[in-house]
Amino acid sequence: MYLHLAHLGVILALLAAVVPLPIRRINTSVRLAFALLGLSGVACAFAGGMGMLSNSSMSAVLPIGLPWLHSHQHLDPLGGFFLLLVGGVSGIVSLYGPNYVISSDVDSASTRVLAIFTGLFIAGMYLVILAADAFSFMVAWELMSVASYFLVAHDHSQAKNTRAAFIYLLMAQAGGLLILLSFGVLAGFGDGFTFSAMQNASLPPYWEHIAFGLAFIGFGMKAGIVPLHVWLPQAHPVAPSHISALMSGVMLKVAVYGFIRFCYDLLGTIHWQWGVIVLLAGCASALLGVLYALMQHDLKRLLAYHSVENIGIIYMGLGLSFLFASNNVPTLAALGLIAALYHCMNHALFKSLLFLGAGAVIQQSGRHDLNHMGGLLRLMPITGVCFLVGCISISALPPFNGFVSEWLTFQTALQGTALESGVIKSMIAVAAAALALTGALAAACFVKVFGIAFLGQARTEDMLRAHEVSAGMKGSQVLLALSCLLLGVFPTAAINSMEAIPAVLLGTGLKSTQTNTWLWLTPVSGQAASYGAPMVLSGICIAWLGAYVFLHPRRRKTPVRFSPAWDCGFGPLEARTQYTASSFSQPIRRIFRPVWPIDEKVTPPSAATNGGRYSIHIGDWAWDRLYLPLGQLIQRSARIVARLQGGNIRTYLAYSFFTLIVMLWIVT
Amino acid sequence: MNAWILALIQTALLMLLAPLLSGWVKWIKCKMQCRRGPAPWQPYRDLAKLMRKEVVLAEHASPLFRATPYLVFSVTALASSVVPAFAVGLPTAAIADVIVMVGFFALGRFFLSLAGMDIGTAFGGMGASREVTISSLAEPAMLLSIFTLSMTFASTNLDTMVHFSLTQPFQIHPSFIFSGLSLLLVATAECGRIPIDNPATHLELTMVHEAMILEYSGRHLALLEWASMLKMLIFGVLITNLFIPWGIALNPGVVPLAIGTLSMLIKLMFIGTVLAVSESVLAKMRLFRAPEFLSLAFILSLLGMLSHVVLEVY
Numbered sequence: 001m002y003l004h005l006a007h008l009g010v011i012l013a014l015l016a017a018v019v020p021l022p023i024r025r026i027n028t029s030v031r032l033a034f035a036l037l038g039l040s041g042v043a044c045a046f047a048g049g050m051g052m053l054s055n056s057s058m059s060a061v062l063p064i065g066l067p068w069l070h071s072h073q074h075l076d077p078l079g080g081f082f083l084l085l086v087g088g089v090s091g092i093v094s095l096y097g098p099n100y101v102i103s104s105d106v107d108s109a110s111t112r113v114l115a116i117f118t119g120l121f122i123a124g125m126y127l128v129i130l131a132a133d134a135f136s137f138m139v140a141w142e143l144m145s146v147a148s149y150f151l152v153a154h155d156h157s158q159a160k161n162t163r164a165a166f167i168y169l170l171m172a173q174a175g176g177l178l179i180l181l182s183f184g185v186l187a188g189f190g191d192g193f194t195f196s197a198m199q200n201a202s203l204p205p206y207w208e209h210i211a212f213g214l215a216f217i218g219f220g221m222k223a224g225i226v227p228l229h230v231w232l233p234q235a236h237p238v239a240p241s242h243i244s245a246l247m248s249g250v251m252l253k254v255a256v257y258g259f260i261r262f263c264y265d266l267l268g269t270i271h272w273q274w275g276v277i278v279l280l281a282g283c284a285s286a287l288l289g290v291l292y293a294l295m296q297h298d299l300k301r302l303l304a305y306h307s308v309e310n311i312g313i314i315y316m317g318l319g320l321s322f323l324f325a326s327n328n329v330p331t332l333a334a335l336g337l338i339a340a341l342y343h344c345m346n347h348a349l350f351k352s353l354l355f356l357g358a359g360a361v362i363q364q365s366g367r368h369d370l371n372h373m374g375g376l377l378r379l380m381p382i383t384g385v386c387f388l389v390g391c392i393s394i395s396a397l398p399p400f401n402g403f404v405s406e407w408l409t410f411q412t413a414l415q416g417t418a419l420e421s422g423v424i425k426s427m428i429a430v431a432a433a434a435l436a437l438t439g440a441l442a443a444a445c446f447v448k449v450f451g452i453a454f455l456g457q458a459r460t461e462d463m464l465r466a467h468e469v470s471a472g473m474k475g476s477q478v479l480l481a482l483s484c485l486l487l488g489v490f491p492t493a494a495i496n497s498m499e500a501i502p503a504v505l506l507g508t509g510l511k512s513t514q515t516n517t518w519l520w521l522t523p524v525s526g527q528a529a530s531y532g533a534p535m536v537l538s539g540i541c542i543a544w545l546g547a548y549v550f551l552h553p554r555r556r557k558t559p560v561r562f563s564p565a566w567d568c569g570f571g572p573l574e575a576r577t578q579y580t581a582s583s584f585s586q587p588i589r590r591i592f593r594p595v596w597p598i599d600e601k602v603t604p605p606s607a608a609t610n611g612g613r614y615s616i617h618i619g620d621w622a623w624d625r626l627y628l629p630l631g632q633l634i635q636r637s638a639r640i641v642a643r644l645q646g647g648n649i650r651t652y653l654a655y656s657f658f659t660l661i662v663m664l665w666i667v668t
Numbered sequence: 669m670n671a672w673i674l675a676l677i678q679t680a681l682l683m684l685l686a687p688l689l690s691g692w693v694k695w696i697k698c699k700m701q702c703r704r705g706p707a708p709w710q711p712y713r714d715l716a717k718l719m720r721k722e723v724v725l726a727e728h729a730s731p732l733f734r735a736t737p738y739l740v741f742s743v744t745a746l747a748s749s750v751v752p753a754f755a756v757g758l759p760t761a762a763i764a765d766v767i768v769m770v771g772f773f774a775l776g777r778f779f780l781s782l783a784g785m786d787i788g789t790a791f792g793g794m795g796a797s798r799e800v801t802i803s804s805l806a807e808p809a810m811l812l813s814i815f816t817l818s819m820t821f822a823s824t825n826l827d828t829m830v831h832f833s834l835t836q837p838f839q840i841h842p843s844f845i846f847s848g849l850s851l852l853l854v855a856t857a858e859c860g861r862i863p864i865d866n867p868a869t870h871l872e873l874t875m876v877h878e879a880m881i882l883e884y885s886g887r888h889l890a891l892l893e894w895a896s897m898l899k900m901l902i903f904g905v906l907i908t909n910l911f912i913p914w915g916i917a918l919n920p921g922v923v924p925l926a927i928g929t930l931s932m933l934i935k936l937m938f939i940g941t942v943l944a945v946s947e948s949v950l951a952k953m954r955l956f957r958a959p960e961f962l963s964l965a966f967i968l969s970l971l972g973m974l975s976h977v978v979l980e981v982y
Binding site: 374375377378388392395396397398403407410411413414416417422425426429430432433434436437439440441443444446447448450451452455456457520526527528529530531532535536539540541542543544546547548551554555558560561562563564565566567573575577578579583584585586587588590591 | 719720721722723724725726727728730732734738739741742743745746749762763764765767768771772774775777778781782784785786787788789790792793794796797798800801803804805806807808811812815818819822823824825828883886887891955956959966969970973974977978
């Protein structure tokens with residue numbers, strides 16, 4: 001039943017991809033396409049939510065595909081959770097889409113292309129989650145990847161945009177190939193391409209490690225773990241903002257879904273080495289992601305690096321879950337899994353919120369660079385407040401949602417004493433410290449983003465032209481901000497409804513959430529740790545009210561006076577005397593100096609140049625040290641192989657002749 | 669119900685005591701440096717004076733700038749209701765464990781740094797930049813040393829931790845020594861004391877906290893000053909009660925509560941004296957030496973954690 005509803009959602013999304021073709025008026029066709037996408041989002045979110053709450057799995061075989069290879073579909077709690085996430089976020093984004101697309105595009109043909117591929121992209125994501133055999137999974141996966149390539153390459157007038165899109169496509173294809181191979185290993189032993197056949201496959205441990213390694217790298221390329229993240233900071237600044245919101249908020253989660261499905265559902269047995277690998281990869285991604293983000297001043301590139309960080313946090317939760325699962329502590333494994341999934345959901349919400357906010361700012365001011373922004377809170381109050389909510393959530397501050405999932409990850413890490421190995425125990429403790437450092441640096445980064453972009457004085461004239469965006473764009477941001485608050489204040493309700501996922505995958509739920517009321521979140525036991533999020537919010541409100549009432553008589557007697565800010569007697573304050581994004585992060589740049597390849601140039605003042613000049617460019621070690629040498633190696637070996645191709649017909653005849661002889665020799 | 673009243677009393681008591689602790693530290697410091705110095709209750713007079721004064725706001729201050737003092741104050745007040753000060757078993761203690769409490773301070777700092785950048789003067793941005801740098805190094809050290817304790821007590825609830833260490837037979841944990849030292853270093857950084865920051869100076873080369881709140885005046889400034897005094901008191905109570913828990917009331921009778929309050933006062937006087945002595949013998953560090961100081965704290969907390977895992981887990 002709910003599976004059919006989900007299929008209806010897929011059909012609606014595919015319709016949204018077709019509908020812009022026949023309708024000539026561009027505004028009508030875009031609005032219609034987004035309306036259909038919104039409906040499909042609602043349908044899928046509802047179906048997903050119901051699938052998540054029900055303990056059972058629904059499956060169906062669709063007569064689509066090759067004659068002997070029908071498409072298997074299913075909807076279980078894990079799939080339902082991710083379907084809810086994809087459907088919910090794309091539903092909200094389709095409120096934002098129409099006005100954004102219409103106002104930011106001049107060329108109607110490219111707008112049509114954008115609408116078509118958005119529909120295909122979203123349908124692809126739904127189908128990945130619903131797929132129950134490797135064949136449908138890979139077809140849907142490729143649909144998602146290729147459609148998103150066209151979305152990234154949307155503005156292809158500039159060479160750097162097409163290059164970014166090409167890198168994205170290349171990495172998506174390489175990742176897809178590895179995933180295909182990992183499915184191949186399972187299918188080879190399990191005698192069939194359906195997931196149920198793969199579950200029953202009995203692999204020797206050797207092959208289990210190979211399958212895990214292929215899947216880890218393959219899904220990791222899409223999810224963007226370090227050092228496979230290089231496509232993210234290139235693709236996101238180029239893509240339209242609502243597409244960035246979908247790609248970063250949702251598509252990365254589809255990769256996480258694939259990874260969880262592959263490890264917990266298909267492979268079944270978890271080895272402790274995998275936990276160590278995933279945990280370490282998570283720590284590296286989280287720390288390097290946030291450190292690179294701190295140094296960026298292009299708003300969307302900064303947010304892209306933060307996706308790397310958050311994927312790292314999700315992988316840390318997963319790694320802990322693997323470690324506990326391999327040590328036969330299923331309740332703690334369930335806790336780690338819940339922490340990772342909760343962070344998936346939170347990241348989907350606050351990252352799409354931030355990308356939508358960034359899109360609103362860029363649409364209004366035409367500037368990408370933080371160093372050109374400033375003072376936007378007064379001109380765009382609602383976008384500003386929603387963006388602030390996103391900043392607080394992503395910085396993991398109570399009482400918003402990002403804090404809850406990081407708190408759960410901390411709690412999982414602190415249960416590390418349940419493990420036997422002392423080395424792993426201390427590693428988990430250090431991982432917890434890395435998570436703490438990540439959270440603190442993320443807060444530093446978002447003080448920078450909000451402080452530079454929305455507070456202070458406008459750094460360029462363009463900012464003064466900005467004004468509040470249209471109702472649909474505001475509405476989607478407000479919805480996302482509200483859900484960030486709700487998930488932060490009522491985590492117990494959310495976690496109770498996710499209970500079925502570990503119950504199906506691990507055979508056990510959390511130990512103690514059911515026994516407590518909705519007020520307290522107690523993942524292990526009430527004695528060990530508790531967090532009363534509703535009480536925190538009401539406590540802050542009560543204290544605020546107390547301070548307000550206490551000071552009220554004073555406020556009546558001496559009202560606030562406004563005057564120009566004190567300028568130390570040196571003449572009027574200018575926008576240029578403010579700190580910039582680069583100067584704000586300078587102390588951190590100096591402390592963690594070796595983390596980045598920094599190209600810094602200082603030209604002292606001279607008569608020829610009007611004043612001194614300072615320029616700084618911050619690269620990415622992964623790019624400089626891994627990808628460029630790899631590219632050169634491939635080119636060099638290609639040149640060697642190319643020598644075969646001399647262009648002389650006699651050489652080619654000789655090749656055929658020798659090949660024939662070798663073949664005959666093999667046959668005989 | 670009685671327990672809730674007791675929790676309210678604790679919050680009020682800590683809020684009222686906070687200026688006295690700052691005054692006490694300053695008084696001891698003056699005595700040590702052979703100066704006359706203001707009386708210990710001078711901070712109360714200062715706060716009362718600031719409350720009466722007019723608030724002058726910059727013309728282009730945003731609503732965030734006006735909301736920040738209230739937010740910072742209420743978050744700190746909430747933190748003071750969570751920490752076990754003179755009794756354990758208070759109902760408010762379950763609202764937030766120690767990670768949430770670190771989160772409270774981080775939330776206050778987030779808004780304070782934003783408020784610093786709001787007016788658009790160079791000072792505010794400078795203070796905010798330095799503050800987030802220092803805190804991003806201090807926070808992991810603090811959490812790691814607290815994690816060592818929570819692994820020993822199998823809990824992150826402050827209340828349970830204190831209760832557990834009181835009811836267990838006394839035993840010396842080597843990891844506690846490292847964690848305690850690390851927490852002391854972190855607390856000086858978090859509260860903006862010498863050698864990381866100097867609350868008594870207004871020199872742009874050295875300011876951190878003062879640079880952020882430079883544009884505040886009147887009752888807004890009073891709230892922020894009060895919140896920072898309260899924060900110092902909370903850190904004092906937290907550190908002393910975690911490592912020297914004796915005296916704290918285990919049940920809500922009149923005598924245990926009286927003993928608990930008295931012992932809390934003695935502990936606070938003690939830690940205030942320690943702070944005053946260390947501030948008298950140390951000099952303010954250059955900003956870029958602060959990471960060395962904080963990485964020392966981090967190494968200590970890491971040592972604490974490792975010695976816990978290696979030596980104390982059987």
